[in-house]
Amino acid sequence: MSSSLTFDAVSHRFGAEEVLRDITLCVPESSCVALLGASGSGKSTLLRIAAGLLPPSAGQVRIDGEDVTAVEAEKRETGLVFQRPLLFPHLSVVDNVAFASRMAGGSKAESRRQAREYLELVQLADYAQRMPGQLSGGQEQRVALARALARRPRILLLDEPFSSLDLGLREDMYELLETIREQLRPTIVLVTHDRREASVLADTIAVLEHGEILQHAPVAQIHHQPASPAVNRILGGLNEVLGVIRAGVHHSALGRITVAPDTPDGPALLMPRQESLQLTGAGEAPARGTVTQIRPSGAHTLVRVTLDAAADQERVDVAVEVTGTPRLSRGDTTGVGLRGTAGWVVPL
Amino acid sequence: MSVPSGQRSASRRALLTAAPAVLLVVLVIGAALLTALLQSLGFLPVFGEARFSTEAWADGASLLESAGVSLYLATASTALALVVGFLVAAYALTAGRGGRLVAALSAATIPIPHLVASGAIGLLLADAGFLARVLGMPEGFPQLVGDSWWAAVILEFAWKESAFVALVVLGGIGRPVAELTETAATLGASARQRMLHVILPLARVPLGVAGLVVFVYTLGSYEAPWLLGPVAPEPLSVRAVRLFGSVDLSSRPEAMATALTSVAVALAVIGLGLLLTRRSRRRSRAQSGVSS
Numbered sequence: 055m056s057s058s059l060t061f062d063a064v065s066h067r068f069g070a071e072e073v074l075r076d077i078t079l080c081v082p083e084s085s086c087v088a089l090l091g092a093s094g095s096g097k098s099t100l101l102r103i104a105a106g107l108l109p110p111s112a113g114q115v116r117i118d119g120e121d122v123t124a125v126e127a128e129k130r131e132t133g134l135v136f137q138r139p140l141l142f143p144h145l146s147v148v149d150n151v152a153f154a155s156r157m158a159g160g161s162k163a164e165s166r167r168q169a170r171e172y173l174e175l176v177q178l179a180d181y182a183q184r185m186p187g188q189l190s191g192g193q194e195q196r197v198a199l200a201r202a203l204a205r206r207p208r209i210l211l212l213d214e215p216f217s218s219l220d221l222g223l224r225e226d227m228y229e230l231l232e233t234i235r236e237q238l239r240p241t242i243v244l245v246t247h248d249r250r251e252a253s254v255l256a257d258t259i260a261v262l263e264h265g266e267i268l269q270h271a272p273v274a275q276i277h278h279q280p281a282s283p284a285v286n287r288i289l290g291g292l293n294e295v296l297g298v299i300r301a302g303v304h305h306s307a308l309g310r311i312t313v314a315p316d317t318p319d320g321p322a323l324l325m326p327r328q329e330s331l332q333l334t335g336a337g338e339a340p341a342r343g344t345v346t347q348i349r350p351s352g353a354h355t356l357v358r359v360t361l362d363a364a365a366d367q368e369r370v371d372v373a374v375e376v377t378g379t380p381r382l383s384r385g386d387t388t389g390v391g392l393r394g395t396a397g398w399v400v401p402l
Numbered sequence: 403m404s405v406p407s408g409q410r411s412a413s414r415r416a417l418l419t420a421a422p423a424v425l426l427v428v429l430v431i432g433a434a435l436l437t438a439l440l441q442s443l444g445f446l447p448v449f450g451e452a453r454f455s456t457e458a459w460a461d462g463a464s465l466l467e468s469a470g471v472s473l474y475l476a477t478a479s480t481a482l483a484l485v486v487g488f489l490v491a492a493y494a495l496t497a498g499r500g501g502r503l504v505a506a507l508s509a510a511t512i513p514i515p516h517l518v519a520s521g522a523i524g525l526l527l528a529d530a531g532f533l534a535r536v537l538g539m540p541e542g543f544p545q546l547v548g549d550s551w552w553a554a555v556i557l558e559f560a561w562k563e564s565a566f567v568a569l570v571v572l573g574g575i576g577r578p579v580a581e582l583t584e585t586a587a588t589l590g591a592s593a594r595q596r597m598l599h600v601i602l603p604l605a606r607v608p609l610g611v612a613g614l615v616v617f618v619y620t621l622g623s624y625e626a627p628w629l630l631g632p633v634a635p636e637p638l639s640v641r642a643v644r645l646f647g648s649v650d651l652s653s654r655p656e657a658m659a660t661a662l663t664s665v666a667v668a669l670a671v672i673g674l675g676l677l678l679t680r681r682s683r684r685r686s687r688a689q690s691g692v693s694s
């Protein structure tokens with residue numbers, strides 16, 4: 055029952071403001087793509103276009119290759135869960151979930167029987183008779199999810215559905231979404247501004263900024279091989295080390311780091327994630343520097359180091375994430391090195 | 403059930419704050435009703451001696467007939483106004499820019515006085531009116547003004563009051579409903595289903611309130627039936643105004659009896675309306691399984 059979803063050169067403007075520019079994105083059948091972007095980057099607009107609630111100014115939306123741009127929302131077979139649950143206040147929980155089936159002409163009894171199955175899936179079968187006002191926020195959101203699933207959509211669109219939930223509940227919802235993916239295998243587009251959520255739930259991440267897709271790649275790849283400094287920053291990368299490529303080696307204050315052999319010579323930014331760097335003894339390291347800041351965050355500590363630079367090099371600050379608490383204090387000298395051997399650069 | 407003392411004193415304070423206003427309203431209305439009652443019973447004659455008499459109430463058949471006409475007019479006008487007003491509100495909520503235009507147009511009719519609106523409807527719908535001439539059928543044009551079905555009167559009331567209904571419904575349900583109808587669309591509900599299964603149930607309370615107000619208003623309003631209705635039979639409002647303005651000052655008690663009948667009908671309908679809303683509220687609470 056799942057299908058592929060394709061945006062083909064979709065643009066949208068509200069009046070003179072261009073909110074989406076030439077978006078081309080493919081979501082394969084049964085996969086989960088996260089749309090990651092800051093507030094106002096156009097994520098919800100793109101989702102509303104996918105659901106048929108908003109006609110795009112230009113471009114096409116395709117489901118299984120078929121152009122559905124002109125198909126109305128009620129005929130499009132997409133399920134949309136908004137940031138807020140938006141349950142129908144005049145219907146009980148079970149009737150909310152049975153809504154789609156009732157609208158499709160199902161009998162009351164049969165629709166409710168189906169609805170109970172979906173309520174069981176989200177573990178709210180005991181709450182079937184309640185009214186929406188008598189649920190907690192997390193329960194309401196689960197009902198909203200069940201209601202969308204009960205339509206058996208070919209594509210499930212989730213617009214920051216968990217952003218209003220507390221951390222514990224959010225973890226529960228991640229589990230639930232895992233279960234749903236295993237049991238129903240829907241195609242999912244998940245909108246979020248939380249890169250951790252995107253990484254936990256999605257197969258691939260598409261980074262959206264100012265209405266444009268900067269990069270769309272599998273989760274690990276987009277973290278370690280960002281296409282631009284902007285993508286690196288949006289995914290939480292803290293390091294950009296300016297240097298020069300000569301014969302497949304990046305020379306900078308961080309030392310000599312091998313990069314992909316086909317990288318052209320010239321200036322380039324090395325972008326090692328803070329998790330990919332490590333502190334070493336000052337003696338043996340290819341790069342040394344002075345600790346300028348130590349910021350503990352629970353099980354990890356972020357250490358900022360200003361690297362010693364040769365006369366012809368830029369001064370460089372790097373951040374290193376260390377497990378536990380390092381025996382260092384500000385002003386200490388430390389070595390810094392890359393875990394593994396190859397680095398990722400973007401030519402300038 | 404015991405009420406916490408803090409809550410009790412709070413509600414007492416609320417009662418005290420409201421007391422001056424309530425007192426004033428009760429005094430004014432009470433005095434007016436009492437005067438009307440006394441006058442209808444011959445106690446406060448314009449001239450001559452005060453003397454108890456039920457003469458003003460004697461023509462019961464004619465009073466009843468007038469009450470019947472009034473009820474028919476108010477019921478038909480209210481029903482039509484509710485339907486049209488709800489459709490306008492639903493359209494305004496779901497049809498984007500075009501919908502807002504319709505809502506604005508409909509709201510623009512609210513400040514037009516009923517007298518002017520009645521005149522306009524008369525000019526439009528009369529046998530020799532604008533529509534009959536435009537359609538070029540002075541003969542075959544249905545009689546709408548002064549007909550036994552009071553068509554022009556009901557149309558005038560429904561037109562003016564539907565704008566009021568739409569405004570109350572829009573104010574009462576507003577923006578959240580637009581989001582809920584979008585949700586319903588993504589769940590496969592057609593435009594008609596969204597109106598019947600989402601907007602209508604949510605608009606029930608505002609529709610009920612607006613319906614009561616419109617009903618009571620049309621019951622008491624006399625301009626439209628006076629201008630656009632047949633000469634006889636008269637609704638209560640027209641009868642009361644005619645008798646009250648009559649050169650024969652001795653018909654004053656009868657005018658008061660007519661007005662009081664109108665008040666009684668209105669009170670009965672309000673009571674019935676409140677009973678129904680309370681029952682439907684209790685039923686919806688029972689459905690949701692809350693005990694109170």
Ligand SMILES: Nc1ncnc2c1ncn2[C@@H]1O[C@H](COP(=O)(O)OP(=O)(O)OP(=O)(O)O)[C@@H](O)[C@H]1O
Binds near residue numbers: 094098
């Ligand atoms: N109906 C509208 N009319 C005009 N401008 C709009 C409308 N809806 C959204 N916009 C604008 O379009 C841009 C993108 O909005 P959108 O809701 O898609 O952002 P978003 O990425 O979902 O943000 P958030 O994370 O805050 O939900 C914003 O600048 C917003 O102001």
Ligand SMILES: [Mg+2]
Binds near residue numbers: 097099213
């Ligand atoms: Mg949004």
